[in-house]
Amino acid sequence: xxxxxxxxxxxxxxxxxxxxxxxxxxxxxxxxxxxxxxxxxxxxxxxxxxxxxxxxxxxxxxxxxxxxxxxxxxxxxxxxxxxxxxxxxxxxxxxxxxxxxxxxxxxxxxxxxxxxxxxxxxxxxxxxxxxxxxxxxxxxxxxxxxxxxxxxxxxxxxxxxxxxxxxxxxxxxxxxxxxxxxxxxxxxxxxxxxxxxxxxxxxxxxxxxxxxxxxxxxxxxxxxxxxxxxxxxxxxxxxxxxxxxxxxxxxxxxxxxxxxxxxxxxxxxxxxxxxxxxxxxxxxxxxxxxxxxxxxxxxxxxxxxxxxxxxxxxxxxxxxxxxxxxxxxxxxxxxxxxxxxxxxxxxxxxxxxxxxxxxxxxxxxxxxxxxxxxxxxxxxxxxxxxxxxxxxxxxxxxxxxxxxxxxxxxxxxxxxxxxxxxxxxxxxxxxxxxxxxxxxxxxxxxxxxxxxxxxxxxxxxxxxxxxxxxxxxxxxxxxxxxxxxxxxxxxxxxxxxxxxxxxxxxxxxxxxx
Amino acid sequence: xxxxxxxxxxxxxxxxxxxxxxxxxxxxxxxxxxxxxxxxxxxxxxxxxxxxxxxxxxxxxxxxxxxxxxxxxxxxxxxxxxxxxxxxxxxxxxxxxxxxxx
Numbered sequence: 255x256x257x258x259x260x261x262x263x264x265x266x267x268x269x270x271x272x273x274x275x276x277x278x279x280x281x282x283x284x285x286x287x288x289x290x291x292x293x294x295x296x297x298x299x300x301x302x303x304x305x306x307x308x309x310x311x312x313x314x315x316x317x318x319x320x321x322x323x324x325x326x327x328x329x330x331x332x333x334x335x336x337x338x339x340x341x342x343x344x345x346x347x348x349x350x351x352x353x354x355x356x357x358x359x360x361x362x363x364x365x366x367x368x369x370x371x372x373x374x375x376x377x378x379x380x381x382x383x384x385x386x387x388x389x390x391x392x393x394x395x396x397x398x399x400x401x402x403x404x405x406x407x408x409x410x411x412x413x414x415x416x417x418x419x420x421x422x423x424x425x426x427x428x429x430x431x432x433x434x435x436x437x438x439x440x441x442x443x444x445x446x447x448x449x450x451x452x453x454x455x456x457x458x459x460x461x462x463x464x465x466x467x468x469x470x471x472x473x474x475x476x477x478x479x480x481x482x483x484x485x486x487x488x489x490x491x492x493x494x495x496x497x498x499x500x501x502x503x504x505x506x507x508x509x510x511x512x513x514x515x516x517x518x519x520x521x522x523x524x525x526x527x528x529x530x531x532x533x534x535x536x537x538x539x540x541x542x543x544x545x546x547x548x549x550x551x552x553x554x555x556x557x558x559x560x561x562x563x564x565x566x567x568x569x570x571x572x573x574x575x576x577x578x579x580x581x582x583x584x585x586x587x588x589x590x591x592x593x594x595x596x597x598x599x600x601x602x603x604x605x606x607x608x609x610x611x612x613x614x615x616x617x618x619x620x621x622x623x624x625x626x627x628x629x630x631x632x633x634x635x636x637x638x639x640x641x642x643x644x645x646x647x648x649x650x651x652x653x654x655x656x657x658x659x660x661x662x663x664x665x666x667x668x669x670x671x672x673x674x675x676x677x678x679x680x681x682x683x684x685x686x687x688x689x690x691x692x693x694x695x696x697x698x699x700x701x702x703x704x705x706x707x708x709x710x711x712x713x714x715x716x717x718x719x720x721x722x723x724x725x726x727x728x729x730x731x732x733x734x735x736x737x738x739x740x741x742x743x744x745x746x747x748x749x750x751x752x753x754x755x756x757x758x759x760x761x762x763x764x765x766x767x
Numbered sequence: 768x769x770x771x772x773x774x775x776x777x778x779x780x781x782x783x784x785x786x787x788x789x790x791x792x793x794x795x796x797x798x799x800x801x802x803x804x805x806x807x808x809x810x811x812x813x814x815x816x817x818x819x820x821x822x823x824x825x826x827x828x829x830x831x832x833x834x835x836x837x838x839x840x841x842x843x844x845x846x847x848x849x850x851x852x853x854x855x856x857x858x859x860x861x862x863x864x865x866x867x868x869x
Contacts, residue, residue, distance in 0.1 A: 324805070327821035331795040334825030338788055338832050468813045476806060479817035483798060484805040494796035501792065521845035528836055531829050539822050546818065 258402035258576035265445070265580045266419070269438055269587070273426040276437045293436055293516045299529025300447075301439040302513045306333055306534055307446055308387065309394035309586030310651070312541075312578075317559035319545045323478025325493065326545065330538045332497045334531055336504025341527045343505070343669050344514060346745035348523045351515045353744050358596070359511040359665070360604040366668045367676035368737065375683050376661055377604035380508040383658035384593045385637070386650045388630065391590050392416060392638035394582065401563055402579050410639075417635045419583075420590055424631055435591050436516060446585035447537045453577070454540035457569060458547070465568040470547040478549060482706070489706030499655050499710050502662040508600060509592045594630045598623035653694050656710025660686035663714070663721040669745075671725075672738045678724030686717030772841045784835045791828040795821075 293301075311329075319326030347362065356362050359380060364373030395416030400407050407415070426434045460467030482488035504510060517523035545561055548554045553564045566578035602623035641650075663686075664679035693701065693709030700706040730738065794800045804820035811819040839845050 324817050324821065327818060328795075331821050331825050334829050335788070335792055335795060338828050341832050341835075342785070342788065471814055471818070472810060474808075474815060476808070479806050479808060479815055481801060481805045481817075484802055490798040490802065493801060494798055498796045501796075519845075521840075524836055524839070524845060528832060531832060535825060535829055543814065543818070 256402070256404065256576070257573045258579045261573075261576040261580045262402060262583060265583060266422075269423070269441060270426075272437055272441050273434055276433070293518060293522070293526075295522055295525040295529055297436050297440055298513060298517045298522060298526030299533060300443040301436050301516065302337075302510060302526060302530040303447055303533040303537075304439045304443045304585070304588040305507070305509045305513060305592050306530075307443075307537070307585045308391050308589035309398065309582045310387075310390050311585065312562045312582050313394060313397065313559045314390075314651070316541065316545045316561050319542055320549045320554055320558035320561050322482070323474065323546050323549065324481055326542050328493060328497050328500070330535065330542065332500030332504070333534045333538060335497070335501045337527055337531045337534065339501060339666075340505055340510070340514070341524060341531075343666065344523045344527055345520050346669050346742075347511070347514050348517060348520050349745045350741075356515065358600050358603050359506075359508045359661075360600060362511075363661075363664060363668065363679065364604075366738075366741065367664070367674075367679050368734070369676040369680065372664065372676055372679045372683075373604055375680060376664070377600045379657060379661055379683065379687055380506070381597050381600055383507070383654045384509065384597055385630075385634070386654040388590060388593045388634035389637040389641060390651060391586050391593070392420070392634045393641075395420060395586050395590070396638070398579050398583050398586065401560075402576070413635070413639060417631070417638075420587065420631065423587055423591060424594065424627060435595055438591070439588055442584040442588040443533070446581050446588065447533055449577075450581045451537045451540050453566070453569075453574075454544045457544050457565070458540065463569070465551065465565055466544060466547040468543075468547070470550070471543065474546065474549070478546060488700060489702065489704070491704070491711075492700055492706035492708075495700070495707040495711045496652075499659050499708065499714075502659040502666070502714065503655050505666055506658045506661040508596045509589075590631075590634075594627045594634070597630045598626040601626045652708075653698065656690045656694055656708055656713065657687055659710055659714055660690060660717055663718045667721060672735075672742055673725040673730070674721060675725055675728055675730060675734075677728050678721035681724060682717040682721040685720055686713040689713035689716050769841050772838055773843075777842070777844070780835075780838060784831060787831045788828065791824050791831075794824050 315326055315329060350356060350362060350365065354361075354365050356365065358377070360373045360377040363376040364370060366372075392413070396409060396413035398412075399415045399419075400409065400412040403412070423438075426438075456462065457464040457466055458468045460469070480486075482492045483490040513526075514523055517526055544565065548561060548565055551564070551568075553568070554561050557564065562578045562582070563575060566574040570577075602619045606622055607619050660683050663682050664674070668674050668679065690710045690713030693712060697709060700708055701712065704712070801820065804817055807816035807820075809816045811823070814822070836845075
C-alpha cells in the first residue's frame with residue numbers, strides 16, 4: 255500500500271471518529287439547518303474559511319498562478335474584502351436570523367421584502383450557482399484518487415471511488431446536518447488550510463531541502479508580475495471585474511451566509527469572521543507565493559494544475575505527495591458537504607416549504623432536505639461524468655460567480671437601506687441574471703468591447719439601477735414603511751419585540767438615546 | 768483612550784471603517800490604482816512590489832477590521848444579544864414579514 259492510500263485511510267478514520275464521537279441526530283429543522291445557533295469563534299471562523307477553499311483551488315487557481323503569476327493573487331484581495339464586508343453586515347444579518355428564526359439566506363430576502371417570490375428567486379439563483387462547483391469538486395475528487403493510485407487508475411474508476419467516498423461522508427451529513435458539517439470543517443480546515451500553510455511557510459524559508467525559497471521571488475519573469483490588461487489581449491477592467499465579482503459574491507454564496515446563522519452571538523459571528531480573515535489571508539498569501547516562486551521549475555511548467563503534487567513530492571517524496579492528496583481531499587469534502595447541505599436546506603425551506611403557509615412540519619422538512627442531499631449528490635456525479643473532458647472548467651466556475659452576484663443588490667442594500675422594495679429586488683435579480691447569462695453565452699470570459707469587464711458585472715450594474723430606480727419610482731406605502739422600519743429596529747442590539755411587532759420603529763437603543 | 772472610545776459617536780466610528788473599506792476596495796478594482804504596481808519588480812520584504820501590492824491592500828483592511836472589533840468590544844457593542852433568550856419561533860418574524868405575500 256502506498257503512503258497516499260495510508261494517509262487517505264488515516265484521514266478518513268479521523269473524520270469518522272469525530273463524527274461518531276460528536277454524533278447527535280438532527281430531528282428539528284433548526285438543529286439540522288443551523289446547528290442550533292450554538293458555535294463559538296474558531297468553529298465559525300474555520301467553517302467560514304473552509305467554505306472558501308475547495309479542492310479546485312489547489313489545482314485550478316494554483317495552476318492559473320503558475321501561468322499568469324500576479325493574476326492569481328486577486329483571491330487574497332477579494333476574499334479579505336468580501337469577509338470584511340461580511341463583518342460590517344454581520345450584526346443585522348445574525349440578529350434577524352435569530353429573532354425571526356431564519357434558516358437560509360433566501361429566508362432573509364423573504365422577510366426583508368415580505369415576498370415569497372423574492373425568496374424563491376434568490377433560492378433558485380443560489381442553487382444554480384452552487385451546482386457547477388459541486389460538479390468541479392466531484393471531478394477534483396476523482397483526480398485525487400487517480401494521483402493516489404500513481405496514475406494507474408482510470409478516470410471512471412477514480413470518479414466512482416470519489417463519489418463512493420463522498421457518499422460515506424454524506425451519510426453523516428444527512429444524519430447530523432449542520433452540526434456534523436461544523437465539527438468536520440474544523441478537522442478538515444486544520445489539514446487543508448493550517449497544515450498546508452505550515453508546509454508552505456517551511457518551503458518559503460527553504461527548510462529541509464525545499465525545491466523553492468523566498469529568494470526565487472526576486473528573479474521572477476516579468477510576465478508573471480503584470481496583471482491582465484497591462485499588455486496582452488485583456489482590457490484594463492478584467493482584473494478589477496474579477497475582484498468586484500468576488501467581493502459581491504462573498505456575501506451571495508448561500509454556503510458562506512449559512513455559517514453566519516450557526517454562531518451563538520453577534521460577538522461570536524464577528525470574532526469568527528475575523529478569525530476566518532486571518533486564516534484565509536495567511537493561507538492564500540503563502541500558497542500563492544510558493545506557487546509563483548515555483549513557476550520556473552520545468553516539472554511545474556509541464557503540469558501547472560499539478561503544482562501542489564509536484565512540489566510536495568519534490569519536498570518530501572511519496573509521503574509528502576500523500577499529504578498533498580489528503581489536503582485536497584479534505585478541502586473537497588468540506589466544500590461538497592457544505593454545498594449539498596445548503597441546497598437540501600434551500601429546497602426544503604425556501605422552495606417547497608417557503609410559501610405563505612408551511613406545507614410540511616419541521617420534521618418532514620428535515621426529511622425532504624435529507625432526500626435532496628442524496629438527489630443532489632447523484633446529479634453532481636452524473637454532471638462530473640459527462641463534463642469530465644470539458645476543457646475550460648474554470649470558466650464554468652466563473653459563470654457561476656456571474657450568476658450568483660445578481661443576488662447582491664437585493665441582499666446587501668436590503669440589509670442597509672430601508673427604501674429598497676420588492677419590485678426592485680425581484681426585477682433587479684431577474685434582469686441581472688438574464689443579462690449575465692445572455693452575455694456569457696456569446697462572451698463567456700470577458701467583453702472585449704467594454705475593456706474586458708464581464709457579463710456578470712454588466713448584469714450587476716443593470717440590477718443595481720433597477721433596484722435603486724424602483725425604490726424611487728414605487729415608494730413604500732405608509733404601512734410598508736412602518737414594517738421595514740420595525741424590521742430594521744429589530745436589527746439593533748437591544749430590541750423590544752412587542753414594539754416591533756406593533757410596527758413602532760423605535761429600538762431600545764434609539765429610545766435610550 | 769478607552770474612555771474616549773466609549774464617548775465617541777458610533778456613527779462616526781462606523782463611517783471611518785467604511786471609508787477604509789472603500790479605499791482598499793477602490794485600490795483593488797480601479798485600474799489606474801492597481802496598474803501602477805503592475806510589473807513593478809522592487810522588493811518589499813523579499814516579495815516583488817507587483818505581488819506585494821495584492822497582499823498589503825487586504826492586510827491593511829484586515830488590521831483595520833481587527834481594530835474595529837477592539838473598539839466595538841471596548842464600547843460594549845458586541846454584547847447584549849444573548850439576553851434575547853432562545854431563538855425566535857418565527858411568530859414575531861411572521862408579524863413583521865406579514866406572513867409572506869407577493
